[in-house]
Amino acid sequence: MRLRRPHLSASAALVVSALGIAAYLHLPESDPAKAATVQDAARAAIGQQVPAPAAPRVTARPRPRFPARLPGLGPKTLAQVPAGTRQVLLVTGAGRTSATAEAVLWQRVGGGWRPGAVWAAHNGYRGWTDEHYAGDVHSPVGVFGLTDAGGRLADPGTKLPYHRSGAFSVSGTGFEGEPLSGAFDYVIAINYNRQPGTSPMDGTQPMGANRGGGIWIHVDHGGPTHACVSLSKSHMRQLLRALEPADHPVVVMGDVASLAR
Incomplete structure (x- = not known):
């Protein structure tokens, strides 16, 4: 079978x-x-459907939280910052009599302030003062508008009004014997005792000549200034390109203790 x-x-x-x-x-x-x-x-x-591999889990990164107020500033200083300002160059001196400082450009983002990089800076030879006078070689403490720029070199791409002129020249040496040449290649006028909306070269001094003037942010020459704030040339270019007139930029400047008031 x-x-x-x-x-x-x-x-x-x-x-x-x-x-x-x-x-x-x-x-x-x-x-x-x-x-x-x-x-x-x-x-x-056998024709059955093969299940697709499970997609890997993606963990969303938390959004950075920026401070709601500018750090290091007390109520008196904060009250001087205009309500519509969305850009602040914060220049903080190492001490009341120090000629070195740090500068950070802060940008208003939503409900907080986003910091930029920390830049080394110089200020007046004798440090800071609440009441600046011509020739006292102190930088004034306070909050001042940034509306006008210029320099010996061509406009690096700023949105501020820019006045290029060979008159932005300086020679000689600084307080520590460093050459001053090139210090005014780029400048931003600090609106202390000046008429906003004019060239940094404009000599109008609303508070009088005895209160000084011509206080700028300019290219660092490696030493203290008479009253200005100075940054490296590359940082000056970055600052000029970053400032937005529509954000009503200001500089808040002074020593740590003064700004904390």
Whole structure:
């Protein structure tokens, strides 16, 4: 009597074949990754849908939180910052009689203030004063508008009105014997005892000549200034390009203790 072999459907044969491949590869049951691969092959062989791999979880990075108020400034100083100002160059002196400082450009973003890089700066030879007079070689403490720029070199791309002139030149040496040449390659007028909306070269002094004037942010020459604030040439270019007249930029400047009042 002839024995009949069991009949396997095509689908079952493919499953058996896939299982045979698994046995041939000697896949241990403890290796779920390889086992899953074989199972997927078996499903595909009989026409079942292979589940798509789960998408990796993406953890959203928290949005940076910026301070709601400018750090280091007390109520008296903050009250002088105009309500519509959205850019503040904060120049903080190391001490009342120090000629070195740090400058940071802060930008109003939503409900907070976003800081820029910290730049080294110089200020007046004798430090800071609440009441500046001509020739006292102190920088004035306070909040002043930044509306006009200029320099000996071509406009580097600022949105402020820019007056280029060869008159922006200086020679000689500074308080520490450093050459002053190139210090006025780029300047931004600080609106202390001057008429806003005019060239930094304009000599109008609303408070009188005895209260000094011509106080600028200009290129650093490696030493103290008479009353100005100085930054490196590359930082001056960055500052000129960053200032937005529509943001009503100001400089807030002084020693740590004075600004904290």
